[in-house]
Amino acid sequence: xxxxxxxxxxxxxxxxxxxxxxxxxxxxxxxxxxxxxxxxxxxxxxxxxxxxxxxxxxxxxxxxxxxxxxxxxxxxxxxxxxxxxxxxxxxxxxxxxxxxxxxxxxxxxxxxxxxxxxxxxxxxxxxxxxxxxxxxxxxxxxxxxxxxxxxxxxxxxxxxxxxxxxxxxxxxxxxxxxxxxxxxxxxxxxxxxxxxxxxxxxxxxxxxxxxxxxxxxxxxxxxxxxxxxxxxxxxxxxxxxxxxxxxxxxxxxxxxxxxxxxxx
Amino acid sequence: xxxxxxxxxxxxxxxxxxxxxxxxxxxxxxxxxxxxxxxxxxxxxxxxxxxxxxxxxxxxxxxxxxxxxxxxxxxxxxxxxxxxxxxxxxxxxxxxxxxxxxxxxxxxxxxxxxxxxxxxxxxxxxxxxxxxxxxxxxxxxxxxxxxxxxxxxxxxxxxxxxxxxxxxxxxxxxxxxxxxxxxxxxxxxxxxxxxxxxxxxxxxxxxxxxxxxxxxxxxxxxxxxxxxxxxxxxxxxxxxxxxxxxxxxxxxxxxxxxxxxxxxxxxxxxxxxxxxxxxxxxxxxxxxxxxxxxxxxxxxxxxxxxxxxxxxxxxxxxxxxxxxxxxx
Numbered sequence: 001x002x003x004x005x006x007x008x009x010x011x012x013x014x015x016x017x018x019x020x021x022x023x024x025x026x027x028x029x030x031x032x033x034x035x036x037x038x039x040x041x042x043x044x045x046x047x048x049x050x051x052x053x054x055x056x057x058x059x060x061x062x063x064x065x066x067x068x069x070x071x072x073x074x075x076x077x078x079x080x081x082x083x084x085x086x087x088x089x090x091x092x093x094x095x096x097x098x099x100x101x102x103x104x105x106x107x108x109x110x111x112x113x114x115x116x117x118x119x120x121x122x123x124x125x126x127x128x129x130x131x132x133x134x135x136x137x138x139x140x141x142x143x144x145x146x147x148x149x150x151x152x153x154x155x156x157x158x159x160x161x162x163x164x165x166x167x168x169x170x171x172x173x174x175x176x177x178x179x180x181x182x183x184x185x186x187x188x189x190x191x192x193x194x195x196x197x198x199x200x201x202x203x204x205x206x207x208x209x210x211x212x213x214x215x216x217x218x219x220x221x222x223x224x225x226x227x228x229x230x231x232x233x234x235x236x237x238x239x240x241x242x243x244x245x246x247x248x249x250x251x252x253x254x255x256x257x258x259x260x261x262x263x264x
Numbered sequence: 265x266x267x268x269x270x271x272x273x274x275x276x277x278x279x280x281x282x283x284x285x286x287x288x289x290x291x292x293x294x295x296x297x298x299x300x301x302x303x304x305x306x307x308x309x310x311x312x313x314x315x316x317x318x319x320x321x322x323x324x325x326x327x328x329x330x331x332x333x334x335x336x337x338x339x340x341x342x343x344x345x346x347x348x349x350x351x352x353x354x355x356x357x358x359x360x361x362x363x364x365x366x367x368x369x370x371x372x373x374x375x376x377x378x379x380x381x382x383x384x385x386x387x388x389x390x391x392x393x394x395x396x397x398x399x400x401x402x403x404x405x406x407x408x409x410x411x412x413x414x415x416x417x418x419x420x421x422x423x424x425x426x427x428x429x430x431x432x433x434x435x436x437x438x439x440x441x442x443x444x445x446x447x448x449x450x451x452x453x454x455x456x457x458x459x460x461x462x463x464x465x466x467x468x469x470x471x472x473x474x475x476x477x478x479x480x481x482x483x484x485x486x487x488x489x490x491x492x493x494x495x496x497x498x499x500x501x502x503x504x505x506x507x508x509x510x511x512x513x514x515x516x517x518x519x520x521x522x523x524x525x526x527x528x529x530x531x532x533x534x535x536x537x538x539x540x541x542x543x544x545x546x547x548x549x550x551x552x553x554x555x556x557x558x559x560x561x562x563x564x565x566x567x568x569x570x571x572x573x574x575x576x577x578x579x580x581x582x583x584x585x586x587x588x589x590x591x592x
Contacts, residue, residue, distance in 0.1 A: 053456070079458040086452070094449040097442070105442050109457045113439040161457075 001201040002029040002169050007051055007061035021047040022058065023225045029169070033232075034195055034202040036212035038244070039222035045205045048222070049173050052203065054078040065168055080110045083162035083200075085155070085175040092158030095147030099138060099157065102146055103127045106161035130164045134190060152183030156190055163194045170195065172204035176211065191215065209241045223252060265541075266403075270412045272537035276530030277421045278482050279501065281428055283509075283529040284522060285475030286502030291521070292436065293468045294448040298354030298499050299339045300476050302361025303332040305495040307477025308484035309368040312376055315485070321382040325481045332477020333470040335361060340466030365492050374490045381485035383417055390416035417486065428475065429522045436518050444468050476502075497551050504554055505529035507561040532557065 004027045011019045022044045029035060037045050050056040051063060054075035063071045065081050086092050093102050104118035104127075124142060131139035134156050138149075146154060155175060163170060172191065176184035192215055195202050206212050212219055218232035219239065228251050231239060282304060289297035307328035314324035335357060342353040366372065390396065400411045412418075435441045446454035447464045455461050476498075484490040509528020515521040532554075539545055539553045 074460075076455050076458050076460045079456050082456075084456045086456075091450070092453055092456075094446040094453055096449050097445060101442055101445075104439070105446055105454065105457050105459075108439045108443070111439075113443055113459065115435070115438045115440055117434075117437055118439045118442040119437070 001031045001066060003064040005062045007058045009047060009056060009058045020225050025227060027227065029201050031201055032199045033218055034216040035218045035220060036216040037203065037205045037220050037222060038209060038212045043222040044225040045222055049171055049205055053082055053084060053171055081168040082171060083167035084171045085158050085162045087174040087177050089151040089155040089178055093146045093154050096145060098143050098145055100124060100127055100142040103161060107165060110165050130160055134160060152179055152186060155179060155187050159187065159190055159194065163198060163200060166198045168201065170200045170202040174205050174207060177207055209244060213239055266408050267410045267412060268537045269534060272533040273530055274418050276533035277418065277425050278479060278486060280425050280526040280529035282476045282479035283502045283505035283525050284428060284432060285472040287506050287525045288472040289469055290503065290506060292445055292448050293465060295350050295469060297339060297469055297472060298351065299336055299357040299473055300499040300502055301495040302358040303335045303473040303477045304480035304498045305365045305492060306331050306335055306361055307480030308490035308494060309365045311481030312374040312484050312490035313368055315376060315379050315381065316374065321380060321385060321485060325382060325478060328481030329474040329478035333474035336470040336473025337466050340469040344462035344465050369490060369492065372492045376485060377488045383485055386416045386420055387414050390414065425526055429526055432522055433519050497554065500554055500558060504558045505532045507558055508532055511561045511565050
């Protein structure tokens with residue numbers, strides 16, 4: 001479904017601020033695979049995401065989605081195949097537009113936008129059905145402006161908008177990190193549900209090790225622009241935080257340097 | 265008095281089309297587009313020169329809109345592809361258009377007094393209907409002594425402007441229109457939903473300036489001349505209309521907001537007409553009156569809101585104190 005080959009990207013090359021964000025990284029995701037990505041700050045997690053989404057073009061390397069080379073496809077073209085939820089709950093929705101209008105925009109993601117009404121009766125029914133699965137009562141507030149929703153509600157809506165058109169790839173970029181614990185738990189649960197429901201191929205970046213262990217069927221750990229650990233199947237199910245920290249120390253010979261990740 | 269009011273409404277309803285264009289760029293796309301000062305004249309210049317060369321006034325008006333569309337697209341391209349700051353892109357285009365407008369007209373002013381215009385044609389058809397006689401009869405009955413020469417402009421322009429308003433409302437609710445609105449609201453989001461924001465901005469600013477130029481073409485035909493300086497301060501007039509309308513009528517939905525803009529444009533003209541009747545004010549003071557109007561429309565609602573809030577808090581406090589006294 002998603003194949004990344006020999007991806008390398010360097011920021012500010014040739015200046016004192018030079019930073020190698022990804023070096024010769026390979027990653028392949030099969031259909032329905034749900035991969036959680038962990039790593040300390042600056043490990044290259046976000047860069048990896050941005051290379052998939054088309055936000056960043058790698059210096060070298062290829063990205064294939066469904067065996068189609070997309071590395072030079074601009075973001076707005078590529079996002080027809082990719083659903084995305086951002087860390088900032090405000091980033092994934094348009095605040096001055098209504099819930100149904102936001103959903104209508106997401107509905108048009110993998111279609112050609114035309115000069116036909118975006119919100120139709122039929123679509124409203126569909127939106128209501130999908131909103132009901134969130135159990136937040138949003139299905140009765142189709143005409144409410146999204147700006148009036150709480151952060152948790154907005155993130156739940158973003159999640160729905162990213163997934164209900166069943167994208168080839170779902171990208172989750174620390175999408176629970178900016179929420180309070182109970183809301184984060186809700187979104188985490190909804191994420192698991194929706195990915196199972198649509199059998200979505202997913203790449204999820206998280207700072208929360210427990211979340212990385214609870215969700216998904218494969219886990220990769222990144223450090224200094226490389227994937228240093230890749231565990232799936234039964235082994236992943238049995239994994240604990242201590243195992244991860246030990247693994248990191250074994251591979252890198254240093255302590256995992258992120259308090260936030262340990263505490264999370 | 266009544267006649268100047270009538271004239272104000274007549275002008276206001278034509279300028280309302282320009283204000284709708286400004287609403288599209290300023291509010292929908294969140295793009296402070298100063299091209300307007302130039303593209304308004306472009307519309308007037310194109311319409312005037314075409315009419316003088318024997319093109320039918322209706323065709324000329326639509327070609328004026330097309331010229332505005334192209335000018336807007338260039339501003340959009342400068343901003344999106346050239347990565348020039350929105351304000352600067354508009355100013356650059358405005359300056360460039362000044363020269364282009366002079367070239368189009370060949371001289372600083374063109375007179376249409378001896379030409380056939382859309383409104384003259386309208387009047388000649390209109391006279392046969394007898395509506396004027398009936399309406400003026402009513403006015404005389406209510407004691408008006410100076411009667412408007414024709415009702416055709418006001419009535420037909422209300423229909424035309426409303427049609428443009430409804431078309432805009434419809435467009436903004438289509439799939440493309442939703443993406444356009446989101447471009448002004450949250451670009452990161454709509455790009456992640458596979459919308460080409462650059463293209464939307466270019467076309468959106470183009471459409472905005474098409475309306476502005478269309479309005480300019482009509483104003484030239486209404487006033488009987490096109491002048492290279494007639495666009496100075498147009499953006500502020502458009503903005504005044506948008507802000508006054510929003511302050512008075514609200515922005516709950518797109519349909520209400522666009523209606524508010526049309527209403528704002530008319531009210532702006534009425535206020536200016538009234539202000540010019542004040543003895544110590546001169547025609548040259550109009551720009552300052554406009555600036556003051558915008559400032560009042562921007563500041564007054566906030567002051568009122570703050571006062572209301574303060575009153576509410578004080579009352580709440582007073583109630584609480586009273587209850588406490590009661591307990592003792």
